[in-house]
Structure formats: structure tokens, C-alpha cells
Amino acid sequence: MLQANKGTVKPSQHFNANADAEVLYKAMKGLGTDEDAILQLLTARSNAQRQEIKASYKTLYGKDLINDLKGELTGKFETLIVALMTPxxxxxxxxxxxxxxxxxxxxxxxxxxxxxxxxxxxxxxxxxxxxxxxxxxxxxxxxxxSGHFQRLLVILLQANRQTGIQAETIESDAQALFKAGEEKFGTDEQAFVTILGNRSAEHLRKVFDAYMKLSGYEMEESIKRETSGPLKDLLLAVVKCARSVPAYFAETLYHAMKGAGTDDDTLIRVMVTRSEVDMLDIRSEFRKLFACSLHSMIKGDTGGDYRKALLVLCGGDDA
Incomplete structure (x- = not known):
């Protein structure tokens, strides 16, 4: 089944890599830099098109586009633009x-x-x-x-998750998790690591429902009660991604901007990596989960060309 692209950044229809390379060259040539021209052009091209522009730029001018961008831009805006230029x-x-x-x-x-x-x-x-x-x-x-955190990362790096739903093991998986956590004094982290690391997202969603019936707790609640530190964060991320990857990223973005100071590294990472994948879904989950839109939170939390570029990647307001 072909999935509709849920990204906010789409390939430009009338694309000409040489013409784009020329626009960028002019924006950086001479005194002063036209940040706006750079921003408008690069946020309106897909990553594959940006790679073509980079190749054309080198062919036309004998210079590396990323090096030139780094030389002309500064701060968080530079970090964001360089991230957009990376495959x-x-x-x-x-x-x-x-x-x-x-x-x-x-x-x-x-x-x-x-x-x-x-x-x-x-x-x-x-x-x-x-x-x-x-x-x-x-x-x-x-x-x-180290420890169970390391073990779960190693399992995820095997990239060998089962596919589909194993109907015959839903109940036993839920039982195993219940026995490993809520029913036990202390926690058997290995059961959590093995089951959550190896089952498919669809299967895990069924296991979470069965677990809720059995224990009276959502899986996330039990993980918070039974584990701590990086292992807790990783188990929660795996559970949330099994439920909904866009909702997981909506929450990640919210926490990056909430409170004093912004976690710009996380904000840039998520906006760049999801802009061509599922940013539309992330926006709609964000609106469901929180009292504001992603657009308005970015607007209130950032400034300058950096903010302008993030708002383009966001792709619109769901106020």
C-alpha cells in the first residue's frame, strides 16, 4: 500500500539545480549575506534536490556549498541549514x-x-x-x-523485529510483562527489554491492551514506576513509537520548547528529520496533545532567520 507523503517539505516542481546554485552563489557573494534568499530556497527543496544543488554548485564554481554556507551563516540558523543540506x-x-x-x-x-x-x-x-x-x-x-539500557540498544540495532501480530503470544507477553513488573518485588528488566525490543508495533499495541486489562495500568505508567534513568527513557520511547511515531515526536518537540530555555539541538533534529516524513501528522498530534499549535510554540520560542526557517518546515498553523 502506497502511503501518502505526510511531510511538509515536498520536491519543487520546476526544479533547476544550476539556477538554484546560482541564486545561492549570489546570496553569498560580496559584502553581506542574503540569509532570506538562502532560507527561502533551501526550505522549498527536498533533500534529494539539495544534493543536486550541492553538486551543481561545485561544478559551476569549484567550491563546496556546505563550506560556503558555514562561512556565511552563524549560530542556530547555520546549524539548521547545514542539517537540511545533509542526506x-x-x-x-x-x-x-x-x-x-x-x-x-x-x-x-x-x-x-x-x-x-x-x-x-x-x-x-x-x-x-x-x-x-x-x-x-x-x-x-x-x-x-551499560546494563539493560545497553542490551535494549543492541536489540534495536539488530533490526530484527517480528512482523505482524502473533495472536497466540499476545496474552503470554502481557503476562510476562506483568510478572516482571507490577506483580514482582523489584523488576525483571530483561523481560521488558526482550519483549519490547523484538515485537512489531502492531503486536505491541495488542499486548498493551491486554496488559492494561491484567494490571489496571497503562504500559507507560508501569515503566515509570518500575524503571529509571536512560533505560526508562528508552523503554518509554519504544512504547510511544509502537503506539504512534508522530505522537512521540510531537511530545519530544513540546518538551524541547517547554519551560526555561529551548533545547535547540532536539528542535533542529526533529524538524529536519521529520520535515519530509510525517510533519503533518506530528502537527496534528501536537494540537491534540497540547493547548497550542506547534507553529505558535515555535513562534514564541525562537527568533530571527532561525525561527523563519523552522516555521517553513512546520508548514502552517493549526490554531
Missing amino acids: PIAYDVTLLHSAIKGAGTNEKVLVEILASRKPQQVKDIIAAYKKEYDADLEKDVTGDT
Whole structure:
């Protein structure tokens, strides 16, 4: 079944890579930079088209477009534009590498990417990571994490989830989770890790319903009561993505902007990676879950060209 594209960024119909490269060159040539021209053009092209523009730019001017953009732009706007210019798998690979190789581990990035990507995407990420860094992503992840958090990440990296619904194991999976958590003094995290890491989203939704009948708790409530730290965050992300990936990202965006200070890294990451995938669905889930639209929250929480670009990626207001 062909799914309608739920992205807000679509390929430009009358696309000419050479003409676009020329517009960008003029926007950066001479004194001062026309940020608006750069913003309007790059947010109105698909990622595949941006790659063609990059190739044309090098052919026409003998210069690297990303280097030129980095030289002309600054701050969060620069980070956002460079992210938009990076192919999706390469962007995920860069994010994961930084999350592991920097000082300390950025668990949030590991959780978000590995809980939300489809098995084939995970396989592509592993291959691209190997090619880019001549390193094994699983080895790098295990070298930087521990315990059940590490085990669940390793399971997700196998990208071997069952497909479809195994009707005969719905009840036994729900029982196993109940026995491992609510019914037990202390928690058997391994049961949570194995079941949530290996079953399909459709199957898990049925298990959550059966679990609710059995325990009187939603799966998320039990995870919050029974686990803590990065493992809790990862289990919750897996459960939320099994229920609805767009709702998971709507919540992620909300928490990135709520309260004092904005988590711009998360805001940029989600807006860029979902703009061609399911941003329309994320917007509608956001409106259902929270008292405002995604558009109005971005507007109130950011400024300048950075805000303008994010609003274009958002694609409209659901006030």
C-alpha cells in the first residue's frame, strides 16, 4: 500500500539545480549575506534536490556549498541549514557518532533515533556508519553504555523485529510483562527489554491492551514506576513509537520548547528529520496533545532567520 507523503517539505516542481546554485552563489557573494534568499530556497527543496544543488554548485564554481554556507551563516540558523543540506542517513550517522564520541554520552540522541527508525533505516545507518568512520556502530554503542539500557540498544540495532501480530503470544507477553513488573518485588528488566525490543508495533499495541486489562495500568505508567534513568527513557520511547511515531515526536518537540530555555539541538533534529516524513501528522498530534499549535510554540520560542526557517518546515498553523 502506497502511503501518502505526510511531510511538509515536498520536491519543487520546476526544479533547476544550476539556477538554484546560482541564486545561492549570489546570496553569498560580496559584502553581506542574503540569509532570506538562502532560507527561502533551501526550505522549498527536498533533500534529494539539495544534493543536486550541492553538486551543481561545485561544478559551476569549484567550491563546496556546505563550506560556503558555514562561512556565511552563524549560530542556530547555520546549524539548521547545514542539517537540511545533509542526506538523511548521513545526518543520523553524524548525530549518533557525536552522541557516542563526545564527552559523556548523549543518551537522548541514541534513544530518539534507535527507537523511532524503521528496521531498514537502522540497517542503512549501520552500513553508512561503517563506511564513514570505519567503525562498528554496535561496538561503539556497547563501549559507551551499560546494563539493560545497553542490551535494549543492541536489540534495536539488530533490526530484527517480528512482523505482524502473533495472536497466540499476545496474552503470554502481557503476562510476562506483568510478572516482571507490577506483580514482582523489584523488576525483571530483561523481560521488558526482550519483549519490547523484538515485537512489531502492531503486536505491541495488542499486548498493551491486554496488559492494561491484567494490571489496571497503562504500559507507560508501569515503566515509570518500575524503571529509571536512560533505560526508562528508552523503554518509554519504544512504547510511544509502537503506539504512534508522530505522537512521540510531537511530545519530544513540546518538551524541547517547554519551560526555561529551548533545547535547540532536539528542535533542529526533529524538524529536519521529520520535515519530509510525517510533519503533518506530528502537527496534528501536537494540537491534540497540547493547548497550542506547534507553529505558535515555535513562534514564541525562537527568533530571527532561525525561527523563519523552522516555521517553513512546520508548514502552517493549526490554531
